[in-house]
Amino acid sequence: MPNIKINGKPLTVEEGTTILEAAKANNIKIPTLCYYPDLDIKSDCRVCSVEIVGQKGLKTACSEPVWDGMEIRTNSPRVLNARKVLTELILANHDANCTACEKNMNCELQTLANTLGIDENRFENVLEERPLDTANPSITRNPNRCIKCGRCVDVCKNVQGIHVLDNMGRSNEMEITPAYGKYLSDQECTFCGQCSSVCPVASITEKDKSDEVWEALHDEDKHVIVQVAPAVRVSLGEEMGARPGAIVTEKMVSALRSLGFDRVFDTDFTADLTILEEGHELLERVKEGGTLPMFTSCCPGWISFAEQQYPELLDNLSTCKSPQQMFGSLAKTYYAKKEDIDPEKLHVVSVMPCTAKKYEASREEMRVDGENPDVDTVLTTRELGKMVRQMGIDFDELEPSSFDDPFGITSGAAAIFGASGGVMEAALRTVSEVVNEEPLKQLDFEDVRGLEGIKEAEVELGGNTVRVAVAHSLSNARKLAEEVKQGDSPYAFIEIMACPGGCIGGGGQPYNTTNATRQERIDATYRVDSRMEIRQSHKNPVITTLYEEYLEAPLGERSHKLLHTHYQKRN
Amino acid sequence: MLENILKEYPRQEDYLIEVLLEYQKQKADRHIGEDEIRRIAEHLGVTESKVWSVITFYTFFSTRPRGENIIQICKDVPCYLNDGNTVQRTLEQLLGVQVGDTTKNQKFTLEHTSCLGHCDGAPAIRINDKTYTNLSVDKLKAIISEYRGNT
Ligand code: SF4
Ligand code: SF4
Ligand code: SF4
Ligand code: FES
Numbered sequence: 041m042p043n044i045k046i047n048g049k050p051l052t053v054e055e056g057t058t059i060l061e062a063a064k065a066n067n068i069k070i071p072t073l074c075y076y077p078d079l080d081i082k083s084d085c086r087v088c089s090v091e092i093v094g095q096k097g098l099k100t101a102c103s104e105p106v107w108d109g110m111e112i113r114t115n116s117p118r119v120l121n122a123r124k125v126l127t128e129l130i131l132a133n134h135d136a137n138c139t140a141c142e143k144n145m146n147c148e149l150q151t152l153a154n155t156l157g158i159d160e161n162r163f164e165n166v167l168e169e170r171p172l173d174t175a176n177p178s179i180t181r182n183p184n185r186c187i188k189c190g191r192c193v194d195v196c197k198n199v200q201g202i203h204v205l206d207n208m209g210r211s212n213e214m215e216i217t218p219a220y221g222k223y224l225s226d227q228e229c230t231f232c233g234q235c236s237s238v239c240p241v242a243s244i245t246e247k248d249k250s251d252e253v254w255e256a257l258h259d260e261d262k263h264v265i266v267q268v269a270p271a272v273r274v275s276l277g278e279e280m281g282a283r284p285g286a287i288v289t290e291k292m293v294s295a296l297r298s299l300g301f302d303r304v305f306d307t308d309f310t311a312d313l314t315i316l317e318e319g320h321e322l323l324e325r326v327k328e329g330g331t332l333p334m335f336t337s338c339c340p341g342w343i344s345f346a347e348q349q350y351p352e353l354l355d356n357l358s359t360c361k362s363p364q365q366m367f368g369s370l371a372k373t374y375y376a377k378k379e380d381i382d383p384e385k386l387h388v389v390s391v392m393p394c395t396a397k398k399y400e401a402s403r404e405e406m407r408v409d410g411e412n413p414d415v416d417t418v419l420t421t422r423e424l425g426k427m428v429r430q431m432g433i434d435f436d437e438l439e440p441s442s443f444d445d446p447f448g449i450t451s452g453a454a455a456i457f458g459a460s461g462g463v464m465e466a467a468l469r470t471v472s473e474v475v476n477e478e479p480l481k482q483l484d485f486e487d488v489r490g491l492e493g494i495k496e497a498e499v500e501l502g503g504n505t506v507r508v509a510v511a512h513s514l515s516n517a518r519k520l521a522e523e524v525k526q527g528d529s530p531y532a533f534i535e536i537m538a539c540p541g542g543c544i545g546g547g548g549q550p551y552n553t554t555n556a557t558r559q560e561r562i563d564a565t566y567r568v569d570s571r572m573e574i575r576q577s578h579k580n581p582v583i584t585t586l587y588e589e590y591l592e593a594p595l596g597e598r599s600h601k602l603l604h605t606h607y608q609k610r611n
Numbered sequence: 612m613l614e615n616i617l618k619e620y621p622r623q624e625d626y627l628i629e630v631l632l633e634y635q636k637q638k639a640d641r642h643i644g645e646d647e648i649r650r651i652a653e654h655l656g657v658t659e660s661k662v663w664s665v666i667t668f669y670t671f672f673s674t675r676p677r678g679e680n681i682i683q684i685c686k687d688v689p690c691y692l693n694d695g696n697t698v699q700r701t702l703e704q705l706l707g708v709q710v711g712d713t714t715k716n717q718k719f720t721l722e723h724t725s726c727l728g729h730c731d732g733a734p735a736i737r738i739n740d741k742t743y744t745n746l747s748v749d750k751l752k753a754i755i756s757e758y759r760g761n762t
Binding site for chain 1: 645648657658659660661662663664667668670674725
C-alpha cells in the first residue's frame with residue numbers, strides 16, 4: 041500500500057485510489073465540480089487541482105492516482121489561486137443572480153465560490169443569454185446557468201442510455217443541449233429527471249409547482265388532499281437535514297397537515313390496489329394465453345421509454361395505471377362521492393420522488409371525466425422540503441401523526457414499492473398465495489432486492505416454475521426489452537423502474553444522491569416493511585372493503601374504467 | 612440522394628462521420644438540415660442529439676445552407692494575435708455579409724473555424740479545400756476577385 045503525504049501529513053492509503061479518494065478517506069476536503077460519485081471521471085473543470093511536490097503543473101485530484109512517496113499539497117497559495125481563477129472564469133459565463141435562483145443555498149458553484157472567498161469577480165461577465173426550455177411538464181432547462189460539467193450528459197447517455205443531452209459545438213462556444221439546441225420534449229427524453237438530480241447548479245431542475253399548491257391551499261372553496269409516495273418517507277428526512285435513510289413517515293404527515301392540507305393520504309394504499317389488479321392481470325394472461333412476459337407499468341419514465349423506443353412491446357405492458365393515478369381517479373370519483381364534494385372543487389396533490397410523475401399526471405388519458413385531471417399537481421420530495429421551509433416549520437420538533445382514513449391503512453408490500461424489486465416482491469407475495477391456495481411461508485424475496493442492475497428469481501406457481509426479472513435504470517431496461525423483442529426472453533413477469541435503485545433514487549429526490557445513499561434508503565424501506573402488521577396487499581382490510589363497496593372485483597368493469605389505461609406509440 | 616448514401620451503410624454508429632462527409636460533399640448547398648439529421652440518426656440507430664453534437668463539433672460541417680465557396684477564417688490564438696481581426700473585417704466588407712452568413716448571390720459563405728494548422732503563416736483562411744496564409748488586405752482583395760471572376 042502506497043505511503044503518501046498530504047499537506048505534510050504521512051498517510052498510508054489503498055492501492056489504486058485517486059488523490060481525491062485518498063484525501064476523502066482521511067477527512068481532507070478537496071473541492072470538486074465535474075466529479076460525481078458513481079459517474080465517469082471527466083476531469084473537465086480542474087477545480088480539484090492540487091500541487092504535487094517535484095512536479096511542474098497542477099494535477100486534477102479526481103483523476104490522478106496516488107503512488108508511493110507522493111507528496112500532495114491541497115491548499116498551497118498556488119493551488120488556492122488557481123482554483124479561484126477557474127471559479128471566477130466559470131462565474132463570468134454564468135447567470136449568477138443567486139437570490140433569484142431555485143438552488144440558492146443549495147448550489148455547488150455558490151458553495152465553492154463561498155469557500156474560496158470570492159466576493160468580487162475580476163472578470164467581466166460574458167454570458168450570452170439563451171432561451172429557457174419550459175416546454176415540458178417535468179423539467180426546466182436554463183442554459184444560462186450551465187457550467188458545462190458534463191454530469192447530465194453522462195447520466196443521460198451512460199446510466200439511462202437515452203442520450204438526449206450532449207456537448208454541442210466546441211471550445212469556448214460549447215454548450216450542453218438536446219439536438220438543435222432546442223427542446224427536451226422534441227427528443228426521446230423520458231423526464232426521469234436523473235439529469236436534474238446530478239446538476240451541480242440550477243441549470244436542470246424540476247418544474248416547480250409549489251406556487252400552484254399554495255394557491256389551492258389558500259383557496260377557501262377548494263378541498264385540497266395530498267397523497268405521498270412510498271419513497272418519500274425514507275428521503276424527506278434527508279432533505280430536512282437528517283442522515284440518509286431516516287424514516288420520517290409520521291413527522292411528514294404532521295408537516296403536510298401544518299401546510300394546510302384537508303386530508304393527508306398514503307399512495308401506499310393504491311400501491312396495494314395496484315398489486316391486486318396487476319396480480320390478477322398476470323394470472324389472467326398466464327391462464328388465457330395473453331401476451332407475456334408482462335411488464336410492470338408503475339413508472340412513467342419507463343412508459344415513455346417503451347412508447348418511444350419499443351412500440352412493438354406495448355401489449356406486454358400491464359394496463360394498470362400507476363398508484364399515483366389510481367389514487368387520483370378514486371379520489372375524483374369514490375372519495376368525492378363518499379364525502380359529498382364536487383370533484384371540480386377537489387384539488388389532488390401528490391408528493392413524489394419523481395419528475396416523470398408530473399408528466400404522467402398531465403397525460404390526456406389521466407382524467408376520468410375526460411377533462412378534469414385526476415391528479416392536479418405533482419410535487420417532488422425537494423419541492424415539499426422547500427414548502428416546509430417556506431412555512432417556517434421546524435421539522436425535527438413536529439409531533440408524529442398518522443395518515444387519514446380511508447386511504448391510510450396500508451401493507452408492507454406497498455411500502456417496498458419505492459425500491460427496485462419492490463413491486464415484483466409485493467406482487468409475488470400476493471400472486472403465489474392466490475395461486476397456491478396456501479399461506480406463503482417466506483414473505484421475503486431477497487433475490488429481487490438490492491442495487492444489482494438486473495435481478496432474477498424463480499417462483500413456484502401452481503406446480504410450475506416461473507422466472508421473473510427486475511431491472512432498474514433505463515440502460516438495463518433496454519437489455520430486457522431487447523430480449524423480449526427478439527423473442528428469447530425466458531421470463532413471465534418483468535419489473536422496470538427507470539431510476540437507479542428505483543424510486544428511492546428518483547429524479548425528484550434530495551440532491552447528492554449516490555449509491556451509498558440509495559442503499560441507506562433501500563434498507564430503510566425494508567425496515568418500514570418489516571415493522572408493518574399487514575405485509576401482503578390482499579390482506580389489507582380496506583382494500584377488501586373498497587372492492588365490496590365500490591369496485592366489485594379485480595379487473596371488473598369499474599376497475600377497467602378507473603384503474604386501467606392504454607398506451608400509444610410516440611416520437 | 613441521402614437514401615442512396617444511407618443504403619451503403621449498415622446500422623452502426625461507427626459510420627456516422629463517413630455518412631456526413633459523403634452527404635455534405637454531394638449536396639449543392641453543402642449543409643445538413645434537421646430533417647436529414649433525423650433520417651441519418653434513424654438509419655444509424657443513434658440519437659439526433661448525437662448527430663447534432665458531431666456536426667457542431669467539426670466546423671467542416673454546417674447546419675445552415677451555404678454558398679458555392681466557403682471561406683473559413685481561423686480564429687485560434689496565433690491568427691488572432693497576427694491581426695486576424697483585420698482579416699475578418701476586410702472579408703466582411705468585401706462580401707457585405709457577417710461571419711455565419713451567405714452572400715445573396717449564393718457565391719460565398721463566411722465562417723469561423725478552429726486552427727487550420729498554418730500557425731507559422733498566420734493569419735490564415737481556407738476557401739473550400741485551399742488554404743491561404745500570411746494575409747494582408749491587398750492579398751485578400753486579390754483572392755476574392757479571383758474567385759468572383761472564375762467561378
Ligand atoms: S430527464 Fe432523463 S432522459 Fe431526459 S434528459 Fe434528463 S436524464 Fe435524459
Ligand atoms: S446542465 Fe448542469 S449537469 Fe449538465 S453540464 Fe450544465 S451544469 Fe453540468
Ligand atoms: S423509477 Fe420511480 S422515480 Fe424514477 S421515473 Fe420511475 S416512477 Fe419516477
Ligand atoms: S472535479 Fe476534478 S476536474 Fe472537475
